[in-house]
Amino acid sequence: MIDEQTVSRRNFLKTSALTSAVFSLGFYWPGSGKAAKIVNAAEANNFGVEMNSWVHIDKSGKVTIFDHRAEMGQGSYQAVPQIVAEELEVNLNEISVVFAQGDAKKYGNQVTGGSSTVRGSYKNLLKLSATAREMLIQAGATKWGVPKIECHAEAGHVIHKPSGKRMHYGELVEAASKLEAPKDVVLKKRADYKLIGKPLRRLDTPMKTNGTAVFGLDKMIPGMLYAAVERNPRLRGKVKSFDDSRTRLIPGVKNVFKVKMGVFNTYREGVAVVADSTWAAIQGKKALKVEWDDTGFEHLDSEEIYKRQAEALKTQEGLAFKKQGEPNEIIAKATKKIDVTYETPYQYHAAMEPLNCVAHYQEDKLEIWGPIQAPEWVQDYISKEMSISKEKVIVNMTFLGGGFGRKAFMDYPHEAAVISKEIKGPVQVVWTREDDATQGPFRPGITYRCEGVIKDGEIDAFKVKLAGQNNSHWRGGKKDVPNGSASEGFLKPYTDSIKNLAIMDIPFETPIPTMWWRSVYASTNGFAYESFLDELAHEAGKDPLDFRRAYLKEDRLQKLIDKIEEVSGWKSRKKGEGFGVAITECFSSTVAQVVKVSKLETGGVKVDKVWAVMDCGWYVNPDTIKAQIEGSVVMALGAATIHQVKFKDGMAVDNNFSTYQMPRIADIPPIDIHIMDNDADAGGVGEPGLPPFAPALTNAIFDLTGKRVRKLPFSLLGV
The missing domain is CATH 3.30.365.10 (Aldehyde oxidase/xanthine dehydrogenase, molybdopterin binding domain)
Structure with a gap:
């Protein structure tokens, strides 16, 4: 996956809905509990809805699919294209995978949790891919002037069985893009699968070994600063005062200020140190002297917690x-x-990649990049906390270096957004291993x-x-x-x-x-x-x-x-x-x-x-x-x-x-x-x-x- 796709994707989607350069197929959810409908770009335009783009084929025959879920090692980046390639009849290694932005209206539930990526979407993905295949076959049959039943798809081509003539998908995208999606398609029997059920090598393994995979910590945008936060080690505690005199002597430190992030129905307070490098931010954080106000709630030891649980079970x-x-x-x-x-x-989640997030707050929108399991939850939470329209909270998913549920949470993106707003520019907030291990939840x-x-x-x-x-x-x-x-x-x-x-x-x-x-x-x-x-x-x-x-x-x-x-x-x-x-x-x-x-x-x-x-x-x-x-x-x-x-x-x-x-x-x-x-x-x-x-x-x-x-x-x- 190439990081620049996050930016180029917008122009691509904008133009694909207006031209025949790309055959795009996706879902449209009418609402009111009605089942999703498969539509192409032209039909989406007729419905007056933004194109839900799952599968694209351009004139070169290149297939691009949008993975609606995060990849944190569990295999979404492999499973989704493997499903699509099976019914679409294309070679798996010819598919380009792009992480979809957070958009529940387009992609439905995008929360990567509850082991739900495949079980929640495989039937729709199979039907969508089979529909795209049938539309391409129909386009080929029409061009040749032959019955559709005489044609089949294989390895990204439509083939006329009697004559042996063939056209690759790219030659058919213009004609296919003008067809109405058939309402019913016949899916393969499991016995006929060529890809599904097979131990195929993962598409993300080469990227993760050669360094081209973009994780949250790899993300950089122009003008970005870096922040580390000294957070109260007890969730409900507050910042009473802080001395940043030594912190400001650290070369590269730009700003120091109090910050708070939402943690469920309460807030965690801390002091943010913003600098021109992660190293400077962390060193500045270490130099801080913070006095905490931890009154008004219990400070429990493990022994007391389990003692109370045991007593409750008895009484x-x-x-x-x-x-x-x-x-x-x-x-x-x-x-x-x-x-x-x-x-x-x-237990602590102990993901190999500690929490991190890039945020860029602007007057009319907030854009976020990072290892995020639940983009729609982030959008919902931040839009309410910061009084921004949900549509103006743009969440871009990167690869995750492990998640285990911790990265399906809203606190660290919210904190990055608050810091970005304060400094009026983009920032990457990086949690140290010590932060990650001790802060919870x-x-x-x-x-x-x-x-x-x-x-x-x-x-x-x-x-x-x-x-x-x-x-x-x-x-x-x-x-x-x-x-x-x-x-x-x-x-x-x-x-x-x-x-x-x-x-x-x-x-x-x-x-x-x-x-x-x-x-x-x-x-x-x-x-x-x-x-x-x-x-x-x-x-x-x-x-x-x-x-x-x-x-x-x-x-x-x-x-x-x-x-x-x-x-x-x-x-x-x-x-x-x-x-x-x-x-x-x-x-x-x-x-x-x-x-x-x-x-x-x-x-x-x-x-x-x-x-x-x-x-x-x-x-x-x-x-x-x-x-x-x-x-x-x-x-x-x-x-x-x-x-x-x-x-x-x-x-x-x-x-x-x-x-x-x-x-x-x-x-x-x-x-x-x-x-x-x-x-x-x-x-x-x-x-x-x-x-x-x-x-x-x-x-x-x-x-x-x-x-x-x-x-x-x-x-x-x-x-």
């Missing part, structure tokens, strides 16, 4: 997310029950109380209460409503097959900001629910996988269980080997994992191997899926056994990778990945591979040692 019933049958009565009367607590930590730490009763080898009662911060409360959600993600990660068939069941949410708040993290609540829920199911299976005297099979009666799940049982050698495991299993679901995909562990001679255990089976329905590229599952396992391993965010006096303690350590290559076991094939709708891929790892690991440790691990993180050398 409060909470809000009912799901309740059926009589679990409370059965548990109260039971002579023998399981009553255990699981604890999960706060974080994944919330949650404590779970799980109670259950086994009768005649089956679950008679199942009850879970969770106490942890609800992310929706930071966004103004109702506090008398249970967390809508209280069962995320827990397979719905369990709720269908367990008659006496309760899932309760205890409202819990602290001043510490929280938000979504890769797989959101499934990453914490999965540990509690799947660990507890393992304990129930042990109490029932049942094989853990057979125990789950009995409650997961759907055919797709039975096949998934068959597959994980087969590939892991579950039924042939030997004495002295620890095997653990977990099955979780999120974002319409289900993943089963088996972890094998063994004892170390020096004490503790090591992870020998991980088997993973994913059912994500319709999928694009198996290599992308495998990469996402591998990355999820690595991230889950770190969160389970190595790192956590700790708080002291209301502030995050660990500020860099020296203390918030990541897994090393030597820590990563072999990961054997399998993908289920079926005709179901597409599910997510980027996040569902994370939740089952931690419970599968701790269940394996129990199988090997007889010890239950109920608190994360833990040391593998300490069990």
Whole structure:
């Protein structure tokens, strides 16, 4: 992707709608809940709407597509063109990909989160590409004066089968641009796919290895200055005063002033240092002396947070997310029950690319460039905060060096916009690793109380209460409503097959900001629910996988269980080997994992191997899926056994990778990945591979040692 396309694209789109130089095809959303219509540039003009441009073919035959979602390593930059190339009948390496600007009217939902890029758009993209192909075939047939049925498309050409005559797409764009898009097209059967379902090499890999890929930190515009911000380490605190005398002595420092950015429904205050280089801005920031006003809110330690959660689980019933049958009565009367607590930590997103953003505020508009997961949210938020028309807030997406949910937030673009307005010019704001690690928002730490009763080898009662911060409360959600993600990660068939069941949410708040993290609540829920199911299976005297099979009666799940049982050698495991299993679901995909562990001679255990089976329905590229599952396992391993965010006096303690350590290559076991094939709708891929790892690991440790691990993180050398 060439950065200059951000500018040239505007003239390109403007002229393409008025000439026949380009065949453009896209969607038009009539509104009022009506389905999207496929239109060409001329039809869009007739409708009186701005052209929604997804696919363009120029007279040279070059195909340009606009990727409506961010690319942060999850594979959008590969998946979207791979889908388009399949039905359009063009070679994948001949497609040019450009990131679309933020524009919900054109592209619909552009939030890259919830593993939704493919599952939310693949049907539209297939239909759009097939429609473009059929219009080009019709244009060719008309030029030759032959029936359309005698023509087909292949490798960017329309071919007349009887005569062997051919024309490349570029020769047909003028004629195709004048045709009305057909209402119905026939899509390929999966068996006929040439590209989809194949492990094709990613289009962005060469750019990311040769340095031509433009990330947020690479973005430069004329006249741009650089800013670093000393932010209050406690979110709700304010700037009482600051001394910038030493800062202004740093060569290159231009300005120093107080700044505040929106963080959900509150603000974070700080002092911005603007300079002619990032280095000068950071050095100036280090020289600042700031006095903070941190009165009016609690400054909590980690120990106090978890103490309060544990107390709440003992004394409060909470809000009912799901309740059926009589679990409370059965548990109260039971002579023998399981009553255990699981604890999960706060986590930092730890993306390799720290937060950054370029903003240029002008009198009539604001333009932003950066690693942004949610352009429309940025537009909505900033337009309200800065009283600018939403249409005048232009958001340009760059490549992201990892996101995991953190870059689907509005605080850092808002801060850059405020600084740009103050200095009356363009600015790039760069967060240091220490800023990124300590400011949050974080994944919330949650404590779970799980109670259950086994009768005649089956679950008679199942009850879970969770106490942890609800992310929706930071966004103004109702506090008398249970967390809508209280069962995320827990397979719905369990709720269908367990008659006496309760899932309760205890409202819990602290001043510490929280938000979504890769797989959101499934990453914490999965540990509690799947660990507890393992304990129930042990109490029932049942094989853990057979125990789950009995409650997961759907055919797709039975096949998934068959597959994980087969590939892991579950039924042939030997004495002295620890095997653990977990099955979780999120974002319409289900993943089963088996972890094998063994004892170390020096004490503790090591992870020998991980088997993973994913059912994500319709999928694009198996290599992308495998990469996402591998990355999820690595991230889950770190969160389970190595790192956590700790708080002291209301502030995050660990500020860099020296203390918030990541897994090393030597820590990563072999990961054997399998993908289920079926005709179901597409599910997510980027996040569902994370939740089952931690419970599968701790269940394996129990199988090997007889010890239950109920608190994360833990040391593998300490069990």
